[in-house]
Every structure is written in structure tokens, then in C-alpha cells.
Amino acid sequence: MNPALPAIDDTPVWDVMLSVFKSQAITIALELDVFEGLKDPASLDELSEKLAYSPRGMKALLPMLKMQGFLDKHKGVYHLNNLSRAYMLKESPYYWGPFFSRRAETLPNYKMILENIRDGETVEARGSADGWESGQMDPELAKTVTDFMHSHSITSAVGLTHTCDFSGVEKLLDVGGGSGCYASALANHYPDMQCTIMDLAQVCDVAKDYIEKAGVSDRVNTKAVDMFREAWPEGYNAHFYSNIFHDWSIETCEELAQKSYDALAPGGRICLQEILFEEDGDGPFPAAAFSFFMTQGTKGQQYTLNELESILSKAGFKNISAQRSYGYYSLVTAYKI
Numbered sequence: 001m002n003p004a005l006p007a008i009d010d011t012p013v014w015d016v017m018l019s020v021f022k023s024q025a026i027t028i029a030l031e032l033d034v035f036e037g038l039k040d041p042a043s044l045d046e047l048s049e050k051l052a053y054s055p056r057g058m059k060a061l062l063p064m065l066k067m068q069g070f071l072d073k074h075k076g077v078y079h080l081n082n083l084s085r086a087y088m089l090k091e092s093p094y095y096w097g098p099f100f101s102r103r104a105e106t107l108p109n110y111k112m113i114l115e116n117i118r119d120g121e122t123v124e125a126r127g128s129a130d131g132w133e134s135g136q137m138d139p140e141l142a143k144t145v146t147d148f149m150h151s152h153s154i155t156s157a158v159g160l161t162h163t164c165d166f167s168g169v170e171k172l173l174d175v176g177g178g179s180g181c182y183a184s185a186l187a188n189h190y191p192d193m194q195c196t197i198m199d200l201a202q203v204c205d206v207a208k209d210y211i212e213k214a215g216v217s218d219r220v221n222t223k224a225v226d227m228f229r230e231a232w233p234e235g236y237n238a239h240f241y242s243n244i245f246h247d248w249s250i251e252t253c254e255e256l257a258q259k260s261y262d263a264l265a266p267g268g269r270i271c272l273q274e275i276l277f278e279e280d281g282d283g284p285f286p287a288a289a290f291s292f293f294m295t296q297g298t299k300g301q302q303y304t305l306n307e308l309e310s311i312l313s314k315a316g317f318k319n320i321s322a323q324r325s326y327g328y329y330s331l332v333t334a335y336k337i
């Protein structure tokens, strides 16, 4: 049985966690002269070209400025507003730049974050992304990263079993399942469901303890598969991905969606648990901040429902729908007809 859900959801904890990116974004925008660059309003692509910065970096940064009230956007074009003109421009007598610039010295990994945004690098202080890409992960890192992910996913995992219907799913593959919090929560909720956590070998070793603690060892197992290099197991009628597409570029997500389509049985479904951007690609704030966070160690970003729909349709999936699952998360579901 899953533990009872707390009386309050975990969005206030997410808000605190994501708030760390608020001043990082403003500090970087000031250092990169983004406000100066927007004295003439510009679209994301126009600004990237004008300042010669990575479009991916600008796509992570501009929504953070807009969602904090420092930019407006009209028909795809970003504009300065009263707030940014007063406090973010060097010519203003009320300029805050030197304050942020001095504080930057105290921000951990500031130089790395700045370079990621400016140049589209994907460096992360502790290197988990390198392991994901190469399929090789140090066991100690696998343990700390998996514990880290588990703590931010477990409430949403149990929460999703209260809101989303997985009846009819007999065998579920949790792709990049980490600790297996979703597989275990679903198995606890659906007594006939069998689940497999597919992840790197070192992560599967960590997941085994979590499965045992969740009391579902008889129906949840692990399968060590490098999802980019090794054959995927077949015979599942659902592939579940939580926080996986947001780690990768659109092209890599397309590759993953195709692998799922090919491996799923007809009638099977793919489920993507993600914090979605609204269609304008700027908000809500949690999506913007999580997307900004994704520049630190991944090649991904938060996606809009339209972007995910297009990735899934390209692979052949049909009947795509989305619903709010828990907290800030939504579940996107599509079928192989």
C-alpha cells in the first residue's frame, strides 16, 4: 500500500527549490547585457543572433525574466517594461547592476551557469549528465543522484495514482525510472500490475532497495539497459517516462518516442509525466525555472503540450491527451493503435 498522501501538496517546497534560480537569471542577464540588447524589442532568435548567444540559453533565460516581471512579450517579441527600464539599464539613475554583479561572486557555480546560458554548454557541477550520455555512471554518483530524484518525485508519484487512470495496464516499463518511485507507487495501487524499472546498471542497483522498502519486490523488477545503445525489452503495454523528455533535445526525444513505439504492443500507451510550459513557452514560473535548471547538466528543457504532441505524432502515436496529475505536473498519454 502507498503511504497516505500528505494533507498539503508539495508545490510550496517546489517554489522554494525553484526560487534559487530567480536571482541567478537576473544576474546572468545583467552580465550578458540582455536588457541593453532589448532596448530594441526582439524575438528570441533575433536577440540570440544580435548578441551571438546560444538560442537554447536565451530560450531558458528570457522566460525567467518575463515571469519575474522584467520583460513583456507581444506577438513573440520581448520588450523592456517600466521595471527593467528603471532598474536594469546602465543609463538609469536607479540601476541595480553593481549590486547583482558583486553578489555574483558568491553564487556557487556562477561561471559555469553563465557559460551554459551564453554558449549552450551543458556542464553540471557534479557530472551526472556525462554519465547519462555515455551510459557509464560511478556507483556513488548513481546513489546520490537517485536519492536526489526520488525526493523530488515520490509525492508526485503517489499523487498521480489518485488522479490518473492506469487500469488495463498489465506490464509497465518505467523508462529512466531512477528509484522506481513511479513504478512502485503504481504497483502498490494496482495489485495486478507488473512493472520494470529500466535504467543504467548502477541506478538499478540503487532502485532495488527502494523497491524492497515499498513492499513490491514480487511485482517490480529492474532491467539494466542503456536506452541509447542497447535493445529495449518488449512485451509491455505501457511505457512511462517521468522527467526524461525534459533532459534531452527534441531530436533525442523523437528517438526515444520511436523506440517506445517500436517496442510497445499494439494498443499500448506511452505516458509522459512532465511540468509543461503553457503554449507561449514563457510560463508558468515553475516551468520556466525548471527549464532554466535544465541548462545545468542536461540537453533538455520543459516542453509545451504542442511540442510533445508533435514528438509523439511523428513516432506514430495517436489519441494524445493531457491532464494535470499532481502538483505542478501533467501526464501526457498517447496510444499505439
Ligand SMILES: C[S@@+](CC[C@H](N)C(=O)[O-])C[C@H]1O[C@@H](n2cnc3c(N)ncnc32)[C@H](O)[C@@H]1O
Pocket: 131, 132, 133, 134, 135, 149, 150, 153, 175, 176, 177, 178, 179, 198, 199, 200, 203, 225, 226, 227, 228, 241, 242, 243, 244, 247
Ligand atoms: C531526471 S532522472 C528521472 C528519474 C525518475 N524517472 C524521476 O522522475 O524521478 C533521469 C533518469 O534517466 C536515467 N538515464 C539517463 N541516461 C540513461 C541511459 N542512457 N539509459 C538509461 N537510463 C538513463 C538516469 O539514470 C535517471 O535515473
